[in-house]
Amino acid sequence: MERVAPLLLLVDDFDDARAMYAEYLVLSGYRVEQASDGRQAVAQALALRPDLLVMDLSLPLLDGWATLEELRGDRRTDRIPVIALTGYAKAGYARRARKAGFEAFLTKPCLPALLLAVVGDVLGRIRPGSGRAVAT
């Protein structure tokens, strides 16, 4: 029985940032898929059933808030934890994010090491034992 690395879905419309975080997470042992807008994120989440989403809040077509709402409204995706990663650190956003159902709220600039730590923490809380990436 071989343990499989958790699958993360990384959602950001800024290609360079997405590629950078993806590279770091893959090097850390996670499997990573990517989406560049909210609609794509919902479709990917339904098709792939990732273990966790890392999602920007400002996205084309469907923003991060609405995307989370769609995910929570479908029982196939309603339990997938979602981390908000946003450059808009407006007052009250963190609280609103928690209330909306995001597991964690990170503001950019966010060094990849911090994202990695939070991903591990969230996965560890949601699925004990899976918080650490495992090479496949």
Added chain:
Amino acid sequence: VLLQEHGSCRVTVVSSPPRRPVVASPSPALRERFLEHRVLETAAASDALGRADFEWLATLGHNLHGSGSSFGFPHLGVLGGQIEIAARMSDLRQLAELLARLASAVSEASGHGTRKVDGK
């Protein structure tokens, strides 16, 4: 290889140790591509400035602010933040100055190659 007992069933769990990130910053290829995109972007920024497209410029600044440090170019991130603020304030004069500084900083970072990270 770890051997675990689960009741009467013996399960072999093959598990490699977690991989540690082998780099503290993005790969040279990613940093190079990041700078190439910024070169193109600064060229397009002149046009945006000419048509006073503050939303476009704010997005440019916002993305740069959010990513510069992570790519090992914190000074670009700082400039990005300033550009975003100037764009939100529709301050054309300040934007012109900041974009000139950005073009120069990107050119310098590109000229020194992607080996130059955090000024080292």
